[in-house]
Amino acid sequence: MGKATGFMEYERKDQKTDKPEQRIKHFQEFHTPLSREEQELQGARCMGCGVPFCQSGQMIMGMASGCPLHNLIPEWNDLIYHGNWEEAYYRLIKTNNFPEFTSRVCPALCEASCTCSLHDRAVSAKGNEFGIIENAYAMGYAKAEPPRVRTGRKVAVIGSGPAGLAAADQLNRRGHLVTVYEREDRVGGLLRYGIPNMKLEKQVIDRKIAVMEEEGVIFKPDCDVGKDIRVSSILREYDKVILACGASNPRDIKAAGRDAKGIYFAVDFLKSTTKCIWRHNMSLKEGEYLSAKGKKVLVIGGGDTGNDCVGTCIRHGAESVMQIEMMPKLPSERACDNPWPEWPKVHKTDYGQEEAAVIFGKDPRIYQTTVKEFIKDESGNLYKVVLVNLKSKKDEKSGKFFMEQVQGSEYTVEANLVLIAAGFLGAEEYAPKAFGTDLNERTQVWTESGSYKTSVKNVYTAGDMHRGQSLVVWAIREGREAAREVDMDLMGYTNLSVQ
Known part of the structure; x- marks a missing residue:
C-alpha cells in the first residue's frame, strides 16, 4: 500500500x-x-x-x-x-x-x-x-443515506455517547426503528460534556447527529430513563433496549477536610465550561460556570481528563496550576520490557501541560504524590492542601506493587480550587437498578463473556457501562458489537459487521 x-x-x-x-x-x-x-x-x-x-x-x-x-x-x-x-x-x-x-x-x-x-x-x-x-x-460524500427497507422492529438506546450512537447508527442502517434517549439537554454524552471544546468542537457532533436524524434515528434529549421515564413503559414500547449510560461515577479522594468548599469533580467542572460557552457564543459569562479565574488550582490525576482541566483552567485565567499524579514519571523511550508493537509506556506532554509550561514556566505535573489533607478556613473554604510523597512497594502475598505514603514527606501548598480527575468507578447505579440488571464487582453491568446481553430479558449493554472507563474507539466497537447481537436476536441472522 x-x-x-x-x-x-x-x-x-x-x-x-x-x-x-x-x-x-x-x-x-x-x-x-x-x-x-x-x-x-x-x-x-x-x-x-x-x-x-x-x-x-x-x-x-x-x-x-x-x-x-x-x-x-x-x-x-x-x-x-x-x-x-x-x-x-x-x-x-x-x-x-x-x-x-x-x-x-x-x-x-x-x-x-x-x-x-x-x-x-x-x-x-x-x-x-x-x-x-x-x-x-x-x-458531499458524507450525506445521509436512509435505509431502503424498514423491519418494523423497535430498539431503544439509553445514552448518546459514542457507544450508544454507534449502536443506534448500525441498527438504523439495518432498518430497525431506533430511538436514543439522553438525560442531558444535548446529545453526545461523553463527546459533548466530557471532552473540552478545543479538542472536539461541538458543531462536529451536531453535524453528524443531523445526518443520523435525516437517516431516521430519533433523539430524545432531556429524558432521564429510570427517573423521568418509567422503565416499564420503555420495555413495553420497544422490542430491545441497549443501556449505554457510560461509567459516570467519579472516583473520590478520601482525605481529611474533603467537605471544604472549592473541591469539585473534573467532569462537573468541564461540563460547566462547555455549557457556558455554548450558551454565550463561545465566550464565558461570570457566575454561570465553575471558574478558575484568579485561583490557585490543584488538579488531582495525571490522565487525559486531568490534562483537560489544566488547559481549561489556563483559559479561565488561573493564577497557578499544579497537577499531581500517584505513579512515577514514565521513561522518555520504550523500556526493554515494553517492545514494539506493545502500546509505548513513555512520558508524553499533552496540550494542557505544554500550555502550562509556557505560561507558568514549568511542567505542572508532580509525580508520586497524593493528597493527605484539605485545609479550610473558618468559613469552610479551601485554602491549603497537604501533599505527601509516595513510593512503590511490593505486596509479598500477591506479588503486586502498590503506592505507599512516605512517612515524614508531607508538605503544604496553597490551593483554593481542587479538581478531582482520578477516574471513574463504574456506572451510576440508578439506571441498572431501575432495569433490574445485575452488576459485577466493579459496578459495571454484568454480561456473560463475549456477550452484551444483561441478566434481564431483551436488555443489552455496551460501552463504558459494560467495559469500564475506556477510549472513544473502544466505545464505538462495543456499540457495533452490541448492535450485531441485538440484530441477530431480532432477525435470526445478521449482516452487520464489526470489522
Missing part, C-alpha cells in the same frame, strides 16, 4: 498547531489541517506491511496494539496517495461510524504499532483519517 519507497522519500508531517500563547485565548480547535496534496504524500509513507499491526487491535500485556475497530488503514492510505478520496471514505466508514470523532480525540493506537515507527516516525494515520472524513463532508 502507498508508495513502495514513500517512507524513505517523505518525512512525517502533521497538522500545524497554534502556539500556546495564541490558543489559550479561545476554546476552539487549534490545528490547521494539511493541504490535500500534503496529505496524499503522507498516505504514500504507508509501507505495505505483510502484517499490518496498525489495524490488528489485539491485546498485548493487557493493552491494545493497533486499532480496536480494525480500520483498513493501509487500504485508505493507498487510496488517498492515488487521489481516490471518495473510495477512501467508503473504506473508512466500513469499520468506523464516527471518524470525525476518532480523528480528533483518539490517542492513535494504530500509529503506536505502525511498522514504520520501528526505525522512523509512524505513518500519520490519524491525520489521514481526519483528511478523509473532512473531505467527505466538503465534497
Whole structure:
C-alpha cells in the first residue's frame, strides 16, 4: 500500500498547531489541517506491511496494539496517495461510524504499532483519517443515506455517547426503528460534556447527529430513563433496549477536610465550561460556570481528563496550576520490557501541560504524590492542601506493587480550587437498578463473556457501562458489537459487521 519507497522519500508531517500563547485565548480547535496534496504524500509513507499491526487491535500485556475497530488503514492510505478520496471514505466508514470523532480525540493506537515507527516516525494515520472524513463532508460524500427497507422492529438506546450512537447508527442502517434517549439537554454524552471544546468542537457532533436524524434515528434529549421515564413503559414500547449510560461515577479522594468548599469533580467542572460557552457564543459569562479565574488550582490525576482541566483552567485565567499524579514519571523511550508493537509506556506532554509550561514556566505535573489533607478556613473554604510523597512497594502475598505514603514527606501548598480527575468507578447505579440488571464487582453491568446481553430479558449493554472507563474507539466497537447481537436476536441472522 502507498508508495513502495514513500517512507524513505517523505518525512512525517502533521497538522500545524497554534502556539500556546495564541490558543489559550479561545476554546476552539487549534490545528490547521494539511493541504490535500500534503496529505496524499503522507498516505504514500504507508509501507505495505505483510502484517499490518496498525489495524490488528489485539491485546498485548493487557493493552491494545493497533486499532480496536480494525480500520483498513493501509487500504485508505493507498487510496488517498492515488487521489481516490471518495473510495477512501467508503473504506473508512466500513469499520468506523464516527471518524470525525476518532480523528480528533483518539490517542492513535494504530500509529503506536505502525511498522514504520520501528526505525522512523509512524505513518500519520490519524491525520489521514481526519483528511478523509473532512473531505467527505466538503465534497458531499458524507450525506445521509436512509435505509431502503424498514423491519418494523423497535430498539431503544439509553445514552448518546459514542457507544450508544454507534449502536443506534448500525441498527438504523439495518432498518430497525431506533430511538436514543439522553438525560442531558444535548446529545453526545461523553463527546459533548466530557471532552473540552478545543479538542472536539461541538458543531462536529451536531453535524453528524443531523445526518443520523435525516437517516431516521430519533433523539430524545432531556429524558432521564429510570427517573423521568418509567422503565416499564420503555420495555413495553420497544422490542430491545441497549443501556449505554457510560461509567459516570467519579472516583473520590478520601482525605481529611474533603467537605471544604472549592473541591469539585473534573467532569462537573468541564461540563460547566462547555455549557457556558455554548450558551454565550463561545465566550464565558461570570457566575454561570465553575471558574478558575484568579485561583490557585490543584488538579488531582495525571490522565487525559486531568490534562483537560489544566488547559481549561489556563483559559479561565488561573493564577497557578499544579497537577499531581500517584505513579512515577514514565521513561522518555520504550523500556526493554515494553517492545514494539506493545502500546509505548513513555512520558508524553499533552496540550494542557505544554500550555502550562509556557505560561507558568514549568511542567505542572508532580509525580508520586497524593493528597493527605484539605485545609479550610473558618468559613469552610479551601485554602491549603497537604501533599505527601509516595513510593512503590511490593505486596509479598500477591506479588503486586502498590503506592505507599512516605512517612515524614508531607508538605503544604496553597490551593483554593481542587479538581478531582482520578477516574471513574463504574456506572451510576440508578439506571441498572431501575432495569433490574445485575452488576459485577466493579459496578459495571454484568454480561456473560463475549456477550452484551444483561441478566434481564431483551436488555443489552455496551460501552463504558459494560467495559469500564475506556477510549472513544473502544466505545464505538462495543456499540457495533452490541448492535450485531441485538440484530441477530431480532432477525435470526445478521449482516452487520464489526470489522
